[in-house]
Every structure is written in structure tokens, then in C-alpha cells.
Amino acid sequence: MYATCKRVLGGIFVAALALAAAPVAAQPLPDSVLLDSLVNHYEAVRFDHASHVEMTESCAECHHHGTGAPVVDANCARCHSDSKQVAVVGCAQCHPREPFSAEYLNKQGRDLTLYHRDKPGLKAAFHQNCLGCHEQVGAPVGCQDCHRRTLEGDAFFKAGSFAPTPKTGKGH
Numbered sequence: 001m002y003a004t005c006k007r008v009l010g011g012i013f014v015a016a017l018a019l020a021a022a023p024v025a026a027q028p029l030p031d032s033v034l035l036d037s038l039v040n041h042y043e044a045v046r047f048d049h050a051s052h053v054e055m056t057e058s059c060a061e062c063h064h065h066g067t068g069a070p071v072v073d074a075n076c077a078r079c080h081s082d083s084k085q086v087a088v089v090g091c092a093q094c095h096p097r098e099p100f101s102a103e104y105l106n107k108q109g110r111d112l113t114l115y116h117r118d119k120p121g122l123k124a125a126f127h128q129n130c131l132g133c134h135e136q137v138g139a140p141v142g143c144q145d146c147h148r149r150t151l152e153g154d155a156f157f158k159a160g161s162f163a164p165t166p167k168t169g170k171g172h
Contacts, residue, residue, distance in 0.1 A: 029053065037097055037122055041153030045146050055137075062129055063089050095125040 029049070036044035056062065060069035064076065067089055071077040086093060096104045099121030120128060134141050154160035 035126065037092070038147070039150075041156055042147040042149055059089070064094075091125050092122055095120060095122040097122045099124075 031048075031050040033047040033049045034044050035047050052062070053059075058069050059067040060071075063069075064071075064073075067085060071080050071083060096119075098104055099119075130146075131141055133139070140146065149157070149159065151160075155162045158164060
């Protein structure tokens, strides 16, 4: 199984654009992945993909069934039992960056029977996968453990040097 994972591209990273045209089996497995979907408020997170590959039995543990591995979730297997390998294995291929945008919601349509209507957005998918596993193995789970807020992020969240000054005096 490890050899199969070595041929699969994992995650979202800058070089994906250059490699997107090549078939998955021909693409190298990255040692690290730059997760940069939140760079407007946080520095990019350099994800040590190589060490995480060594800790898992199958790429599908993180990448679901997009690696061509068998589907393990019974709900997913209802429709994806014979899913094939996808061209690029990255969270953003299925999980939207802006799940609450008018564009995305209108694209979903009004068919309430669709199973993926409640699919988490990209940020939620990362956090559900990462935090759940980190809690199980005792790895870091604090926000600042992975994310360093930028100056723009401090301004947006009114933190750091942008934090309001506490009022002093009676009744405050």
C-alpha cells in the first residue's frame, strides 16, 4: 500500500498546477505540502506530508477514495464504490474554498436529495481531518500551533497591536 501512496500526489500545493496534466500514477509524492488557502489572515502552513504518509496505512485515510483506494465509509460507498483514481488528489478538488458564497450555493441547486449538499468547505475539511487525528494521537491542536496570524489577520480580528485598549475606571 505504501508503494501505491508513493505514486499519488497528496494535498494542495503550488506545483499542482504544473503537474495537473500528468496522470496521477506518474506524479511524484511531495515531501511537504504548502496549505495556503487562508493567507489573507494567516501565514501558509507547511504540512510535512512525508511523515504523515509513514503514519497511515492508506492514502485514503486522508484523501478518501480519490486515490483509487477502496471506499471505507459506508455512506460514501453507496455512490462511490467503484470510484477511480482522480487526476489531482487535493482537498480543494471536492471541498469548496467559499462554501457559503452565492456562486457555490446557486451551483448546488435546489435538489435536497443530493448527499453532498452538506459537504464541508475546504477549511472545515482540513480541520475535521487534522484535528480529529491530532486529538487521537496527542499532537498539537491549538490554533497558533499551526497558524501564525499575519498583520492583516491581526487587523481583521482586532488582535495584537490592533486590539482595543481596555477601558479603566468605575463600572468598566
